[in-house]
Amino acid sequence: MPLQRSRVDRNIIASALLIALTCVGFWWAFSQDTRGSDSAYPSLAFFVSLVMGVAAVLLISPQAKEALAYAKKLFPMFLREERAGVPVAQKLLQPEGPGAEMPEKESEDETEGLYFDYHRDDFHRALFDSYPATYRLTKSFHFIEWNVVFELIFGHLEAVGPGKHVSLWARSLERFDDMLKHAQEAFSDPEKPNVDVEPLTYDSPRFSRMQFIKIAAPALNIKTGELLGWNCVLNIDEVTQPDEYYDALLESLREQLNWTSYAAAYDAVVPHSGEYVRLAERHSRAVGDGERILDVGAGTGYLTRKLLEAGKEVHAVDYNETMLERLRHHCCDYAKRLRVYKMDIRHLRSLEEMHYDGVVMMNVLQSLKPEEVKGCLEMAHQLLADDGVLALSVPREGTDLRALFESIRKDLKDNEYWGSEDATKPNLRTKYEELYRHNQRMQEGNHLHEFSKPGMQELLEGAGFRDVFVTDDDVYAGQGLFASAKR
Ligand SMILES: C[S@@+](CC[C@H](N)C(=O)[O-])C[C@H]1O[C@@H](n2cnc3c(N)ncnc32)[C@H](O)[C@@H]1O
Numbered sequence: 001m002p003l004q005r006s007r008v009d010r011n012i013i014a015s016a017l018l019i020a021l022t023c024v025g026f027w028w029a030f031s032q033d034t035r036g037s038d039s040a041y042p043s044l045a046f047f048v049s050l051v052m053g054v055a056a057v058l059l060i061s062p063q064a065k066e067a068l069a070y071a072k073k074l075f076p077m078f079l080r081e082e083r084a085g086v087p088v089a090q091k092l093l094q095p096e097g098p099g100a101e102m103p104e105k106e107s108e109d110e111t112e113g114l115y116f117d118y119h120r121d122d123f124h125r126a127l128f129d130s131y132p133a134t135y136r137l138t139k140s141f142h143f144i145e146w147n148v149v150f151e152l153i154f155g156h157l158e159a160v161g162p163g164k165h166v167s168l169w170a171r172s173l174e175r176f177d178d179m180l181k182h183a184q185e186a187f188s189d190p191e192k193p194n195v196d197v198e199p200l201t202y203d204s205p206r207f208s209r210m211q212f213i214k215i216a217a218p219a220l221n222i223k224t225g226e227l228l229g230w231n232c233v234l235n236i237d238e239v240t241q242p243d244e245y246y247d248a249l250l251e252s253l254r255e256q257l258n259w260t261s262y263a264a265a266y267d268a269v270v271p272h273s274g275e276y277v278r279l280a281e282r283h284s285r286a287v288g289d290g291e292r293i294l295d296v297g298a299g300t301g302y303l304t305r306k307l308l309e310a311g312k313e314v315h316a317v318d319y320n321e322t323m324l325e326r327l328r329h330h331c332c333d334y335a336k337r338l339r340v341y342k343m344d345i346r347h348l349r350s351l352e353e354m355h356y357d358g359v360v361m362m363n364v365l366q367s368l369k370p371e372e373v374k375g376c377l378e379m380a381h382q383l384l385a386d387d388g389v390l391a392l393s394v395p396r397e398g399t400d401l402r403a404l405f406e407s408i409r410k411d412l413k414d415n416e417y418w419g420s421e422d423a424t425k426p427n428l429r430t431k432y433e434e435l436y437r438h439n440q441r442m443q444e445g446n447h448l449h450e451f452s453k454p455g456m457q458e459l460l461e462g463a464g465f466r467d468v469f470v471t472d473d474d475v476y477a478g479q480g481l482f483a484s485a486k487r
Pocket of ligand 1: 296297298299300301317318319320323345346361364367368
């Protein structure tokens, strides 16, 4: 893959020449004995050198980051080892801790069935959701879904959204016209789907210039061979700011891991909590007769299902695949009235063409950074039809996790989910403890933000809502806030 070097090369060389001339000019100007001389040449040389020095700096400054990255390429000894492409990957894979050099032999318990049934849903997904950016298109090249890495790099673009044509996104890449020509040649005959390889370049506002090798392969129906859509992978070839990129990537993967490991215990335990069930009913009542509802941060789909049971059309948004797998499973009876969007709720804007009668955000806003909450509420406001209703719940200021979990524990015990004679009732004690520890870690790590009543009132009014109602009276075992508002 050729580097985009020529512009960086030219500027670096010109700047180096100017710096050399500047040094010579200054040396000459200062080495002249000007005492008793009225020659103007040393002053002139001083002035010209100064101008050349400024020009050298100006010439190189717009490309300073690229120049630095390029210089690092030329002189690899300046590269910090852990940031170079391959060593980062190796580091991620290396086992750590005592005995790390001698990984244990594969255990049969652990691998049972995996070498045979490697299409198992859990395994299959993990493969698709790995480090390159990936996305899926319909036959007619509209986005269906994309992975976390694609979201990290392109999620902020309004052109990236479920149902949007891929060419809208492609406009944000370099050399769009060439890409268009390439696509016309590669995909002109839908009867003969082809595996297509294409280099792409994107000037990312966050990570600067990024270069990819795109591989698009047709997704075929394995029984009939019929074309269903396209699976596309963007292998990352070059990132101008690898530090920023890898830090952001790791943060994102950790965020996903957190929810993935949370999903099973959450799904098993909370639907048995009377407080949780009442909270879901409260959201459902608030959106009233509204027909089309957006469930933001839908998780494992408890509220989604309740809304579907009440006859509504529901669009469920969440960025965690494990949560969504569970949601699809719980809501499969209502597939015709359900759309599942795997995306980040910080980018809800890309759903702009939809209009909803109601938006629900149950126990989700606390996961965003405080500065991201207002933007998310503003987007919800834009997505609502006139008179549409928003209903949300969050932890209140000074949340006492123990009180909330005590009420959950009581319900589990009362309903015989704490070890019972009844074989149909699983013992949820371990899952409960797991969930508690998880929430504790999130609270201690400052990943669960709390909201005050006046703070929430202000946020909702600031986002353009009217008829704002906020209460902490008897919400989620006294530990939550519930709010509703209208567009
Ligand atoms: C505590 S769960 C609540 C799930 C559901 N609303 C409920 O009450 O049962 C929070 C959910 O929000 C999702 N979530 C958190 N941050 C998100 C983000 N930035 N974009 C999309 N989903 C997010 C998580 O994946 C998780 O499923």
